[in-house]
Amino acid sequence: MTHSTIFCDFDGPIADVSERYYLTYRQGLDHLQAITIATGDELPIRHLSKAQFWTFKQNRVPDRQIAHWSGLEGSQIDTFLDLVSGLVNHPSLLRHDQLQANAYAGLSMLQQCGVRVVLVTLRPPDQVMQFLAHHGLENTISDLYGMSATQAAYQNQVHHKLERLQTAIAAQQRQGYALTATLMIGDTEADILAGQALGMDTVAVTCGIRSQSYLQSLRPTHLVPDLWTAAQCLQQQATLGRR
Structure with a gap:
């Protein structure tokens, strides 16, 4: 050949x-919601569907924009991105590859x-x-x-x-x-x-x-x-x- x-x-x-990245996104939002609830607040979070999320990723929509469309603003986005970065390689998520x-x-x-x-x-x-x-x-x-x-x-x-x-x-x-x-x-x-x-x-x-x-x-x-x-x-x- x-x-x-x-x-x-x-x-x-x-x-x-795709499944791991989507579950990481979902868990990141849920963890952030739990943090804000613990401080006496609650976020108006909108979970994108997997189809929506993956379409955005495939077309290189920035992660900050995806976070914004999910209901986050300002420093919430920074916290969310840090959470995602820490979660994405966790063994419990890697098994979804x-x-x-x-x-x-x-x-x-x-x-x-x-x-x-x-x-x-x-x-x-x-x-x-x-x-x-x-x-x-x-x-x-x-x-x-x-x-x-x-x-x-x-x-x-x-x-x-x-x-x-x-x-x-x-x-x-x-x-x-x-x-x-x-x-x-x-x-x-x-x-x-x-x-x-x-x-x-x-x-x-x-x-x-x-x-x-x-x-x-x-x-x-x-x-x-x-x-x-x-x-x-x-x-x-x-x-x-x-x-």
């Missing part, structure tokens, strides 16, 4: 974090085609490995580059992903792997912009935390629904390349 090694994000292409519907099939196809999948994520490596082991996917991953900071994935800074991707590429090259025809697969601007900055082809998947229209505006090389479709496209390209 043309791409013998590819780089791939974890959240989005493989892990569906789910496997994307077609991720298993996509990773299996890539493995069968002899493609090495190197994960480049802003999640702590132990979280990723626990998830992969739970779903029987640890053997489909050739290498993993994550971050120790538990908040990095939620903040999703482009410069963090660029640094991790640079580290991963350099390490793979030192191990003797040829990366002349590699690419980056991901679901956010951090993945696509990091890949583009390093001159790589990029594959944006729309099953994650960014909408199709937003991802299209980043001009990725390919725009596909999920990892399974990405694997099919790579297989087709390899077949055409051998003719």
Whole structure:
């Protein structure tokens, strides 16, 4: 296959974090409400539905705006955002991460085609490995580059992903792997912009935390629904390349 090694994000292409992020949002509001009730007050909180919340996240509506639309003002928003930041990686919420519907099939196809999948994520490596082991996917991953900071994935800074991707590429090259025809697969601007900055082809998947229209505006090389479709496209390209 043309791409013998590819780089791939974890959240989005493989892990569906939508339930965890929504429950974190709900718990953050409820905790803030409990705090204000304890001081003799009560907030006019409005819980957005999961569909509303996830649509806003996919279209990069700022968290402060989401908090405002949920009934918060001023310093209440700051307190809420601090609560969310502290809650999002709690073990009781991490267990709500789910496997994307077609991720298993996509990773299996890539493995069968002899493609090495190197994960480049802003999640702590132990979280990723626990998830992969739970779903029987640890053997489909050739290498993993994550971050120790538990908040990095939620903040999703482009410069963090660029640094991790640079580290991963350099390490793979030192191990003797040829990366002349590699690419980056991901679901956010951090993945696509990091890949583009390093001159790589990029594959944006729309099953994650960014909408199709937003991802299209980043001009990725390919725009596909999920990892399974990405694997099919790579297989087709390899077949055409051998003719």
